[in-house]
Amino acid sequence: MKKKIGVYICHCGGNISDYVDVEKVYAEVRNEKGVALAKITMFACADANQKEMEADIPEKDLDGVVVASCSPQLHLTTFRAVVERAGLNKYDYVHANIREQGSWAHSDNKSGATENAIHVVKAAIAKVRNAESLEPIKISSVKAVAVIGAGVSGMRSAIALAKAGCKVYIIERDHFVGGRVAQWENLFSTNETGEEIIKRLYNDTINNDNITLYTGAQVLSQSGNIGSYRLKVQINPGFVRNSVYSYEMDEAISVCPIKIPDLFNFGFTQRKAIYRNHSGQLPIMAVIDDENCTRCGDCEKVCKDIDFSQQKKEINIEVGSVLVASGFDTYTPKNNEFGYCVIDNVITLPQLKRLVAMSDRHLEYKGNRIKNIAYIYCVGSRQLDGENKYCSRYCCTAAIHTATEIRRKYKEINNYHFTRGVRTYGKQEIYYSEALKMGDVFMQSFDNELPEVLQKGNKTFVKIKDILTEQKELKLQADLVVLVTSMVPRDGISVNDLFKLPKGRDGFLKEIHLKLRPVETVIDGITIAGCCQGPMNLTESVNSALSAATKSYSYVSKGELELEPIIAKVDKEACTWCDACFKACPFDAIIKVEEGFKVFARVSDSICKGCGMCLPVCPKDAIELNSYTNREIEEMIDMLASD
Amino acid sequence: MGTLNAKFGKKLAKYGTFDFSACYNCGNCTAVCSLTDQEESFPRNMVRYSVLGLEDEIKSSLKPWLCYYCGDCSAYCPQEAFPGELMMSLRRWLTSRYDWTRLAGLFYRSVIWNIIAFLLIAAGVITYAFHVNFSLEHVMHVGHLFEIVAIAAVFAIILMPNIVRMWWFTIAKSGEKIPVKAYLISLRELFLHMFTQKRTLDCEKHTFRWLEHLILVIGYLTLLFTTVFLDWFSARNKIVIVFGYIVSGLVFIVTFHFVFNRIIKSKEVSRFSHHSDWFFVIWLFFMGITAFVVRLYIDINIIEDNLWLYLVHLIILVQWAVIIVPFGKWTHFLYRSFAMYFKKVLTSANQ
Structure with a gap:
């Protein structure tokens, strides 16, 4: 219990004193229980006043301080530092906000604003009277x-x-x-x-x-x-002994009887159960995929580097x-979403990128030479009905960049972009400009009238109502339809x-x-x-x-961490372990402790966030929150509710 | 439903346009255009059709002819897509579509074919002159006869059918019923625009250009009239002779100014020159100046010793009448007037 409290009431250069009668507040609070010093100041945060406070604290032997001024967002740390410099604990300081929640909010009612300020300051005094000094929790940290x-x-x-x-x-x-x-x-x-x-x-x-x-x-x-x-x-384990690129390993891969779709190429190619890294992946080596290997032993017979004894x-x-x-994962379109899985030549953008990477002089898909590519944007993102409401951000640029790369590589290709508004933000706009200049065609549809992919005979058509061309219906015969898919979790x-x-x-x-x-x-x-x-x-x-x-x-970095001491603590005597707090804690900070016959809850200092969820559920009222103890809060309420 | 065709852009590039695909649909071009209105909105719409390759839609549109190329759209285009130049190229492309002989397209696309045609004509004229032993009287007589025949033949065989084709593409093909009355009451519009080109005045800051054009059109038509019907080169009447000097002088002075503008590229309209533009102004200039000098040589009596001068004039005249008038930029004058007429026909039919 603090007995020598210093209270400073700030004018804030008129911001407070124009509406709040600062003199009256001073008169009302100077005789509050425990107040040893009360002062009015023009700017509490000014250097001169800070120095005065630093001098007052040892001189008057103050053990608690309240400044009634602006929002704690602005100057709580300022005044905490002042009291620390004068030798007090920073939790011996309480901030009363009579500007943002006082004078500014009630500029139409001066006497009301003054009343409000008196109550707020009295409540702050009540809180500081019961405040306890706290030290930060220090824990060691592995570097x-x-x-x-x-x-x-x-x-x-x-x-x-x-x-x-x-x-x-x-x-x-x-x-x-x-x-x-x-x-x-x-x-x-x-x-x-x-x-x-x-x-x-x-x-x-x-x-x-x-x-x-x-x-x-x-x-x-x-x-x-x-x-x-x-x-x-x-x-x-990879079941392969050394990573040297050897003929024997090639042989081992070719004799492996297991074939599965290669996800690196989005299923365009197949790989064996023993396989090498693709170019781009590292390290350079072969591994056996444990999940699909049947241990037939064929590879072992031709290659001495296979080692099934690895555990x-x-x-x-x-x-x-x-x-x-x-x-992230790339979005996999649903069955028949823009013809995916149903129409032969509908693929996704990541698939196209692999197709281009694997193609040589001509871009071919399923034996057909590609001339016209239709890109359908926002597949799996910005969905009106689906779950993915977000814009996947990268895909417009990725599609345009891929399209221009393709055009550079294969001169005969024409790109048609069926967009929902191109979002090549920032510097990426350059790629959009470049694509336009190269002659890529961009169309745009509303989100409730998406383009359609249709199959007639062995031809694939894409239709759109283009809002950039007076909503005219346009049609393209596409050799390849590319769904510009989003990133998904x-x-x-x-x-x-x-x-x-x-x-x-x-x-x-x-x-x-x-x-x-x-x-x-x-x-x-x-x-x-x-x-x-x-x-x-x-x-x-x-x-x-x-x-x-x-x-x-x-x-x-320091090998040690300082944590905020405002956390919950359990009165071990009062606690009877009913597990209500254990269930209420969102951070799993409550630990069940058994000491002999006594079972009780303990709060992990390093996990607790001080959210207070455990407090109201405790039937024995055995939990308190540092710096927000029952006594502090109750006395604050008393003061705020007083006449 | 329109069918997309990105290759159309490449085709169009041969008619002079470039970079129009850089358009990102802001619509500034249409916003700054002095001639666009609610019913006939351009050039953005034409840029868009060109990017998408909607050939049929462009072929049935009169809009390219409604643009008089002030160049504001190109000056204000944030993407430097030069919509004004695209509209010009569309006019060339349309000319090639209207032309049933397909020669217009050939001459627009290839400068080489123009030169070959010019050389063939020059060779033909010289061969004929050789054939008649370079007799001045003979050559001048046939030259005069040629003028009359050429005007009639070009008009009947090429220009008339082409205008009918233009009418077919832009009006008749859609199947819309147009009452004859609409054609009749709109006729005034045809002649008004043909002889005044007054729509140019609606382009801001183009009063002087309009005046130049007007003088050129009237000068050219009068020169045609003077040489063909008043037989200027053989005239004895002082008034006719002086009149001929004035109009041929006007033609070469105004065309000289046009050539000069194209060389210094001072304005947006003269910034880019297709070979068809050069041929048009240069041949007009030569026509004016050679006619002037021929008559001058006649008057100071030295034409007998300078037959070559008349031959040059004749070669230019034939090239002009056989190549540039039916297949070159000259037709724009005709199609523009008919476009205004057809537009009026359509609006009066809709009322």
């Missing part, structure tokens, strides 16, 4: 980060973390690194290929002593919290933070579920605040990077990867 995913985002953030001197474990589910970018040829604006980019990142990754790369790996379980996450990782390994790693860069990512990472309405992982805290999640110590958060192009993915790396690094 290591786990990066989930070895695509561009994952590798780029790992390199940044490793260069800062942090130990990094990259956990990649596939046997090869590179993710989606490995699948693309020329990338827009720099005209590097996906392969070149991946090669650069891979070399930097494996040549850095701080980085340990696990491929064919997945996280099985996790425990702990920020500063110390313990992950159990399973590493699947799954489980390893445990401990990290201070986890950076999730688990990437990736399914089956174990860490998403293990960490209970929250998802947005679009199904992508969700940040705390899109603008102000864009790479942090509500789970402390877990950051997100790249397309697991939403559709991004490569530039944006790398921006977010570096941002997430910086944030993750800030959790582990």
Whole structure:
């Protein structure tokens, strides 16, 4: 209980005193219980006043301070710093807002504004009277980060973390690194290929002593919290002994009897159960896909590097933070969505990109030479009826870039774009201009009158009501119809579920605040990077990867973390463990403790966010929230409700 | 329903246009156009049809003829797609479509074929002159006869059928019933526009250009009348002689100014020149100046010793009458007037 409280009432140069009778407030509060000093000041935040406060506190031996001024958003930290400089604890300071919630809100009612201010200041005094000094919670933090995913985002953030001197474990589910970018040829604006980019990142990754790369790996379980996450990782073997490119290995691949669709080429080609990396993917080696291999042993007979004795390994790693860069999937159109799966020559944009990568002098599909390509935009995004309401952002540019690349490679091709409004934002507009100048044709439809793909005989037609041509009906005989598909959240990512990472309405992982805290999640110590958060192009993915790396690094760099002490605490004597708080806690911060016969709840300091959800559900009233104790709140209410 | 055809752009490029596919549909061109209105909105709509390759729609449209090329659309185009130049090229393309002989298209697309035709004609004239032993009297007589025959033949064999074809594409083909009365009451529009080209005045800042054009049209027609019907080169009447000097002088002075503008490219309208534009102004200029000098040589009595001068004049005249008038830019004068007429016919039929 504080007995010597200093109260400072601010004019804010007329902002407050024009409507609130500051003198009257002063007169009303100077004799409040515990108030040892009350002052009126023109600008509380001014240097002179701050110095005066710093002098007052030791001189009058003050043990609590209230400043009645503007919003705490503006100056709470200012005055907390003042009291700390004068030797008090920062929680010995309470801020009363009589400007934004007082004079400005009630400028039409001066006496009412004054009454309001008196009550607010009295409540602040009541709170500070009961305030307790608190110290930040300090926990140790392991100077290591786990990066989930070895695509561009994952590798780029790992390199940044490793260069800062942090130990990094990259956990990649596939046997090869590179993710989606490995699948693309020329990338827009720099005209590097996906392969070149991946090669650069891979070399930097494996040549850095701080980085340990696990491929064919997945996280099985996790425990702990920020500063110390313990992950159990399973590493699947590739069953191949050395990665040298050998004739025998070619032989082993050719004798393998198992054929499955190759997802790298979106099912255009088939691969064996033993297969090599595609160009773009690294490391250069062959692996056996455990799931599809029947252990027939044919490969073993022709190649001595096959080793079926390799076993799954489980390893445990401990990290201070986890950076999730688990990437995206491409949207698979529904059966007969724009003729997909039903009409022969309807494919998706990612498929087209692989088709071009695999084609030579002419672009051919199913034996037919392609002349006219129709691109249908916004497939799987901006859906009027479907679930994907979002704009997938990257696809307009990707489609236009691919179309112009195709035109450069195959002169005889004409591109027809059936858009819903071209969104090549920022510098990408250059590609739109270029495509126009090259003679690509762009049409646009409303979202309730989408283009139609029809088959007549063995010909495929695309029809549109073009809003750029007085809504005229236009028709094209297309040799190939390309559905410009969106990015969708990736399914089956174990860490998403293990960490209970929250998802947005679009199904992508969700940040705390899109603008102000864009790479942090509500789970402390877990950051997100790249397309697991939403559709991004490569530039944006790398921006977010570096941002997430910086944030993750800030959790582990000092080896120690300071956490806000405003958390819940349980009165172990009063608690009888009914598990109501355990169920109410959204962060799993409540731990069941058994000491002899006594069973009670304990709050994990490092997990609790101080949200207060456990408080009202406790039937024994055994939980209190630091800095918002029952006594503080009750006395504040008394003051606010008094005459 | 229109059928998309991106190859049309490549075809059109041979008629002079370029970069029109850069259009991103902002509509600035139509917004700044002084001639566009609610019923006949252009040029954006024509740019769009060209990008999409809707040949039939363009062929049935009168809009390219309603543009008098002030160049504002090209000047204000943020994409530098030069819609004004596209409209010009569409007029050339339409001319080639209207022309049943298909020669117009050939001459528009290829400068080589023009030169071959010009050379053949020159050779023909010289051969004939050789045939008659370079007798001035003979050559001049036949030259005069040729003028009369050529006018009649070009009109009857080429221009008339082509105008009928234009009528078929733009009016009749749609199957719309047009009462004869509509054709009759609209006739005034045909002659008004043919002789005054007054629509040019609606283009902002084009009063001087209109005046030049008007002088040229009247000068040209009068020169035609003077040489053909008043037989200027053989005339004795002082008034006729002086009149001939004045009109031929007017023709070469005004065309000299046009050529000069095309060389210095001072205005949007003269910034880009297709070979058909050059041939048109240069041949007109030569026609005026050679006619002037021929008559001058007659008057100072040295024409006998300078037969070559008349031969040059005759070659230019024949090239003009046989190539440029039926298949070149000259026809624009005719099609423009008929476009205004057909437009009037359609509006009066709809009332």
